[in-house]
Amino acid sequence: MKIVVTGSLGNISKPLSIALIKQGHSVTVISSNPAKQREIEQLGAKASIGSLTDAQFVTAAFTGADAAYCMVPFDFSIADQDAHMKQIMANYVQAIRHAGIKRVIFLTGWAAEVAGHSMTEVYKQLAGVHVSELRPAIFYTNFYQMMDMMRGKGMIGLIMGWQAYGIRALFGRRGSLVGNYGGNDRIVLVAPEDIAAAAAEEFSTPVNGVKIRYVGSEELTCNEVAAILGSAIGKPWMKWIRISDKQMLQGYKMAGLPEGLAESLVQMQAAIHDGTILAEYDRHRPVLGKVKLKDFVREFAKKYI
Template sequence: MKVIVTGSLGHISKPLTQALLQQGHQVTVISSDPEKEKDIEALGASAAIGTIEDVNFLTKTFTGADAVYTMLPPPNLFDPNLDIKSDFLNISNNYVQAIQQSGVKRVVHLSSVGAHLDQGTGFILFHRQAESILSNLQEVAITFMRPVGFYYNLFTFSGVIKATGVMSSNYGADDIIPWVSPIDIATAIAEELTTPQTGNKVRYVASEELTCNEVASTLGAAIGQPDLQWILITDEELQSRYESMGMNKTIVAWLAEMQANMHNGAFYEDYYLNRPALGKVKLTEFAKEFAAAF
């Protein structure tokens, strides 16, 4: 198969590219960074240097492909001029136009847990919007991948642990949160890209389900703080912390809103109704990376 991968050599796209190549597929990786071309080719893939904001480039790159993996690039949360709604809307529409014009019939799109909700999810709401836009495609089979919280998001707690001796957020303690490794996401995406399908479907991806205190205990053991705890703080305390870091205030409000719904469980309702088999990579493996970075 000829497969197009967006996302350059990011956390998911790199292991996805490697998995597809190992299976014998022909892979082209889209990157906006010319410096990545040699790294992409070193893996055995072809590089398409351009931007997903360019519909003509996308259409040309997609043409002749058997399947395409699409994603929305992670936003810069510290950009004061960030307009996620507009950016995600434009990219989603670009994908639709390029898929239509190129004739691609199989698409796997990276969405997010929480995309089943129409409010209370912050910027995850725009993943829901992207799903809706892509769903308008005719005669195209689409899998919407909805991974849960990424292990590597836990890196953001390093500073808090060093400063306060605990992990803290407006979700935590005994809240049960599903987590996922990018490796397990890539494995699931590779399966979907290479599996025939008619119509659209949603697939959740998770590696492990743990209470936040279990997460704290595992990370604490890895960094030599076995009594590490994850405590709950208020939405206001969380917003004050993020704003003091220089984060975009709109994003701060969205994060607080989203994480409040993680705490009350609404964020994961559809996940538990469509619970996936858990992946292979467990938190104990990520904890080694966390400790090395800590």
């Protein structure tokens, strides 16, 4: 198949592109960064350089393709994330219909329904298209963004991967994680490699209509996560402390997030604590991926030093 992969050479898109090329597919990788063109071509893929917010460009990039992997990059410089996501999704719909693509994988997140980002209206516009919607949980790689805070550089708002719809946390000066969910709250973590593997598997699996697939690598409590991370970096005392929604909101505002965005993030995170997101996840509970947190922290610890 001729497959378009969005997401440049990100943590999911790069291993996905490599897997698809190895399977014999012809892959086009979309990136907004011209500097990525050479690396994309070295993988054996075609590079298409442009912005996903440009409907004309997206339509041209999808023309001639049989299938597509579609994700929406989070842009925290934009206050209205909902409008940003809708614009890119509208561009995808236009491009898919124009190209006559019949097999699509959409990457959303495990809180997609709870966060009010249901894909129902999108799917109504794609009648006859066979879709897999991947809903990954909280990315292991989000912890890389926390390194300075884990080194004890104070408490600031953390922005961590839109795909997870929220592991949003504050780090205390002694290295504790702090958020409006924590303690013994159950969470699900996922390795980008396991998401890429799931996406590659979906392209090889017949689907009729729309299929929802949650993706996770390990289920733990927040304190178990803190203990594993802490032990890896020489802070075995590390805990994940839960604070109030109000305190979390104040932290985001202090970090400079637009008020509307901060409020929506706090609301989504509260849905982890109260179990709403996990209830939906449990209804579609997946076979867990191969990469566990203890595997990830070995690499994390090397970069933390």
